[in-house]
Amino acid sequence: MNLTLHVWRQAAPADRGRFARYDVADVTPDMSFLEVLDVLNQQLIARREEPIAFDHDCREGICGACGMVINGRPHGPARATTACQLHMRHFPDGAELWIEPWRARAFPVLKDLVVDRSAFDRIIQAGGFITARTGSAPEANAILVPKRDADLAMDAAACIGCGACVAACPNASAMLFVAAKASHLGLLPQGQPERLTRVVNMVAQMDAEGFGACTNHGECMAACPKEISIDFIARLNRDYLKATLVPRPPVKEFTGAA
């Protein structure tokens, strides 16, 4: 296969950035999208040009490190697939592809296709935890969890934090991410003590990071490589309403690691 790639090149956060055109020959249909970039990068290095910076780690769709917008769609055109698991057989020979980083104010571009997603880390620090006694494992059946709750919590926990939801959203909202993380803990008995403070703190941090608001476009769910449902956003909104309609007296809260 021969491909024409238009890749976003941006030397540094302050650089304006531009698309650069690359013709890549000898791509095979069983290469992953990231392997095509690897091949291109080796060609660039051989020509003493700067290779394209992009994030990657596990390359098996479970870590959330990779992510780029391919022809306007986060992680490309295949359903429920990360860029690393997107294979070139999904594209016709001679395809022309535009490759961009996630675009969101809260995800500043560091270089080329690499964005700073530490905003997600700070949202997790704000509430993505439970308080638990450590030192000895509790008896496994001491707290019973209904199967349907466990399954639903697991669906939310499938979020790999890649940020495709933010990139897909016209408002650059992080609601699907926050909803998945808050629901995963809030659906389980172990997550109940902080359930309401969790949503308030995580939403406050989300807003502070500069993510937009949710207006129910549903683009996030369509782009999510783990097919996380926007039902979780409804769940987050319900808990948020519950937590804020009747404010509880302020108490000293555990707010995570300093």
Added chain:
Amino acid sequence: MKLDRLDAAHPGFHRAEAETGERVRQLLAVNGRKSVDAFHRELGGLLWDRCGMSRNAPGLQAAVEQICGLREEFWRDVYVGGKGEDLNQVLEHAGRVADFLEFAELMCHDALRREESCGCHFREEYQTPEGEAQRDDARFSYVAAWEYAGPGKPPVLHPEPLEFEAVHPAQRSYK
């Protein structure tokens, strides 16, 4: 044990920062002809062939020599490119491959020293008449750490014997 809170004014921090800066400078200064990826692939192929699931003493000895040669070539002819001040993924890769070139040699030394077949690692010289892995628990029932003794010096082994009280390791048999 209570440890003091550390900050960037600590002499240890300055030392580590200076060492890292020097290493980055060295990697960029080589400015040779061969890519980091090419070295990584060559090393990977070498280990796969010589220190894979099935290995023998001549192969491992040859691997040690080849790795030393490859490491010497790396520091003479690697091309990294870019700068040390920016996000430079090739530089990150180069630092890892430099580590792998040291670690790979150590792994071969360790495999050479272990004159038995244990677990999945099959030393071809040590097998039962039926072709099963031949253990030697009298000599090799230990866990160990290798101490880095400095560049060009042989690493030092620190073994810690394993004592089995209830269940004892035995020769594998599927019969």
